[in-house]
Amino acid sequence: MGRRYDTVSFLTDYGTQDEFVGVCKSVIREIAPHAVVIDLTHGVAPFDVRAGSLALARSISYVASGVVLAVVDPGVATPRKALAIEVADGEGVLVGPDNGLLAPAVSMAGGAGRAVHLNNADYQLHAIGATFAGRDVFAPAAAHLCNGVDLFELGDPVDTDLLLPGVIPLPQSDETKVITQVLWVDRFGNAQLNVGPDDIPASFGDRIDVRFSAPADPTGGTTRNCVRATSFAELAGGAVGLVLDSSGMLAVAMDQRSAAEELGLDVGDQVTLTASSDAGAGGGNGPVTQQVSIRRS
Numbered sequence: 001m002g003r004r005y006d007t008v009s010f011l012t013d014y015g016t017q018d019e020f021v022g023v024c025k026s027v028i029r030e031i032a033p034h035a036v037v038i039d040l041t042h043g044v045a046p047f048d049v050r051a052g053s054l055a056l057a058r059s060i061s062y063v064a065s066g067v068v069l070a071v072v073d074p075g076v077a078t079p080r081k082a083l084a085i086e087v088a089d090g091e092g093v094l095v096g097p098d099n100g101l102l103a104p105a106v107s108m109a110g111g112a113g114r115a116v117h118l119n120n121a122d123y124q125l126h127a128i129g130a131t132f133a134g135r136d137v138f139a140p141a142a143a144h145l146c147n148g149v150d151l152f153e154l155g156d157p158v159d160t161d162l163l164l165p166g167v168i169p170l171p172q173s174d175e176t177k178v179i180t181q182v183l184w185v186d187r188f189g190n191a192q193l194n195v196g197p198d199d200i201p202a203s204f205g206d207r208i209d210v211r212f213s214a215p216a217d218p219t220g221g222t223t224r225n226c227v228r229a230t231s232f233a234e235l236a237g238g239a240v241g242l243v244l245d246s247s248g249m250l251a252v253a254m255d256q257r258s259a260a261e262e263l264g265l266d267v268g269d270q271v272t273l274t275a276s277s278d279a280g281a282g283g284g285n286g287p288v289t290q291q292v293s294i295r296r297s
Contacts, residue, residue: 002150003090007066008037008142011056012134013044014071020132024069024139027125031143038064047074049101051267053166054183057104058247063092068105069142070096077130082137083163084145084154086113093151095142097133103166112160119155171195178273182265183249189258190243190251191265197228197244200273232256 008028014020025037040059044052052072060068065088073080073096081098087109094102094109095118106112118124118137123144125136141154171194172179178200184192206228227234228250229241235255240263243253252259252271259265 001148002145002153004148005066005093005146006035007064008035008146009040009059009063009066009068010037010042011040011044011052011059011069012042012071013046013048013052014042014134015046016042020134024071024134027135027139028143028146031140032146035066035143035146044072048072049074049099050167051184053101053104054168056101057108057166060105060108065091066093067142067145068092068094068096069138070094070101070105071134071138072101073097073099073133075099076133081158082118082133082141082155083115083158084118084141084151085115085160085163086151087111089113093145095138095145098164100164100166103163104168106163107166112163114151115158115160115163116151116155117158120153123149123154169194171199173199173201175201176274180271180273182252182267182269182271185260185265185267189260189262190245190253191260191263191269191271192245192247192249192251193242193271195250195273196248197250200250204273229253 010021010025012021021039021042028035028037040063041055044055049072052070056068056070075097083094083096083098083102085094085102085106086092087094087106090113092109094106096102118141124140127136144154145151169181169183171181178195180193180195182191183194186192226240226242229235229243232243232253232255235241235243235253238254238257240259241253242250245251252263252265254262
């Protein structure tokens, strides 16, 4: 008998228009009536494994101890493995496909402990088709874990070193520029970059210029005055800023307006930060400025 869990934190790309989420939650309820299911999100874009992995990574430090059930699975019904991975000395178990979805969250939770391929049919639903693994494989596994079924009862052990890693772009930088990428645009239109405040050279200062370039003309575009800010309210009057967001990353943002919509930003766009060559940026008493050019990759 393994450890029992009371909570399943649930993330998918299923949306809420169809019955998929409700059916999975009903399967969990039938097998483990005591378990509480918390919906992290079901709004991940269909088939977008990277977006799902980033959402899970942003959430993992705050989810309750227990099972994390994550399903963004464009390779369903293919040879890709279905996994359950222990983390934090058994405080939690991540359940989902071996396609990079779980890897960033596993890393942030301190790395993988035991892991298994969910291939024991005794702990799965028997269905005619194989295209709804969330219902037939992953949800039952999550529920049985909540009931105290030991991880190794659910399938064969797997070498955690062979699990598919997540793909997260890294910034590139030198003394004069930092090339970043938009990781995520939230529903308010804030465009999170793949850099934190420590990734920006101190010499760039706090007051910046932002140059936005059309995808077809990365050297052109317009320039907007911009500041590094700690709150949206500091960006009154249509100002654009780099705000430290709740995940500790910098985001291109505006106050009560969508920066992504106004500036034409989307996930995957390249954002290049460079120290301005304006007169006020170099010596003297003027603030050091930063130029941000944005183009679609």
